[in-house]
Amino acid sequence: MKFVQDEFSSTIEIKKSKFIAHLVPYSCYDDLITRLKKQHPKARHFVYAYRYLNQYEQIVENSSDDGEPKGTSGRPSLAVLQGANIINSAVVIVRYFGGIKLGTGGLVKAYSDAVNQVVKEAIFENYEKLIQKTIQVSYHDFSKIKYKLQQQNIKIIDQQFDDKITLTIESTEEKLLLFETI
Numbered sequence: 001m002k003f004v005q006d007e008f009s010s011t012i013e014i015k016k017s018k019f020i021a022h023l024v025p026y027s028c029y030d031d032l033i034t035r036l037k038k039q040h041p042k043a044r045h046f047v048y049a050y051r052y053l054n055q056y057e058q059i060v061e062n063s064s065d066d067g068e069p070k071g072t073s074g075r076p077s078l079a080v081l082q083g084a085n086i087i088n089s090a091v092v093i094v095r096y097f098g099g100i101k102l103g104t105g106g107l108v109k110a111y112s113d114a115v116n117q118v119v120k121e122a123i124f125e126n127y128e129k130l131i132q133k134t135i136q137v138s139y140h141d142f143s144k145i146k147y148k149l150q151q152q153n154i155k156i157i158d159q160q161f162d163d164k165i166t167l168t169i170e171s172t173e174e175k176l177l178l179f180e181t182i
Helices: 026-039 074-083 103-121 142-151 173-181
Strands: 002-004 008-014 017-025 045-053 059-064 089-096 124-126 130-137 155-161 165-172
Touching (some): 002 017, 008 103, 017 026, 026 045, 074 089, 130 142, 130 173, 142 155, 165 173
Antiparallel strands (some): 002 124, 008 017, 017 089, 045 089, 155 165
């Protein structure tokens, strides 16, 4: 699975209709849709699709045709995200109607093409499930442990200094297991 960390956009034109696709991290979806409606007040449709992992590692997904004929825009857009194995991301397609009706098949193709285009241009990160763990270290060993954590790309989330140092660390399960054996 993969996801985006930045916003990417792409524009295609089909029979005088303009389709502007924006791909963003899911956490930015609400802000994006609000911003696009302000930026494009004359646009006819704001079609969206998103997929994200909830706290139980289940994929939650949704889409909207936003006034286009049922099943011709939101579902095809979601299908592209599913097919590319994209999670924790959202796509919003702004459509300016060009005066020529595309028909249901034409709409499906147009929206799919718009999302495929922005997916081609986007830069993705691979998804890895991160877990947190708390460890305690002595002051004497702290710099050595901190160095080893950096070498393994294990992130220190929190540090508490008492009679011992309590570190909250975050990484993949594999990296944490490997770190424990060092």
